[in-house]
Amino acid sequence: MTELHRLADIIEIHQLFAARLRALDMKDWDLYAACHTGDVRGQTYGDHPGAATPDGNAPVYDYVGIPEMIARIRDFIEGPVPLITCHHGHNPEITLLSETEASGIWAMEDRLWWSDGERAETMHGHGHYHEHYRKVDGRWLISFRKLTRLHLERSPGFYDRPRT
Numbered sequence: 001m002t003e004l005h006r007l008a009d010i011i012e013i014h015q016l017f018a019a020r021l022r023a024l025d026m027k028d029w030d031l032y033a034a035c036h037t038g039d040v041r042g043q044t045y046g047d048h049p050g051a052a053t054p055d056g057n058a059p060v061y062d063y064v065g066i067p068e069m070i071a072r073i074r075d076f077i078e079g080p081v082p083l084i085t086c087h088h089g090h091n092p093e094i095t096l097l098s099e100t101e102a103s104g105i106w107a108m109e110d111r112l113w114w115s116d117g118e119r120a121e122t123m124h125g126h127g128h129y130h131e132h133y134r135k136v137d138g139r140w141l142i143s144f145r146k147l148t149r150l151h152l153e154r155s156p157g158f159y160d161r162p163r164t
Contacts, residue, residue, distance in 0.1 A: 123154040
C-alpha cells in the first residue's frame, strides 16, 4: 500500500466518522445505518441510566447489529419529548492495520437538550470513541465502537423526560 493510498483511507475514515455524527444529530437513521457493518458491535461506558458502577468502569449497554444499535439510540434520543443533540469528534488517531482493517480513537464532546415547555434539562459530556473499521466492497465502515466518558455534567432531571 502506497503512502497516498494510506492517506486516502485515513481521509475516508474521517469522512465516515463525520457522516455518522451528522446522521445521529439529524436523526437520519438510514444514513446512520449505512455507516456501519451489518455485524457492528458497540459498548457504552460512563454515567448513563442503569450504569453498573458509579465510576463507569462497567459497560452500561452492549449491542450487536444495526437493528439493535438503531433501536437503542432511538429509544434514548427520540420520544414524546425528543432530545436535541450535538456531537463532536476531535483529534483522531487512526491506525491502518491492513488494507481492510483499521482502528481509531477520537476525543469526543456531546451536548444534549430537551424541554417539555415547562422545564429544560441538559447533558454535556467528554470522553473518547474507540472504534474499529472494516473495508467492505471498497468502502470503510464502522464495525465496533466503545464510548468511554471522562466527565459528564447533567441537570438533575435529564433522564426523567417522557419516553415512548
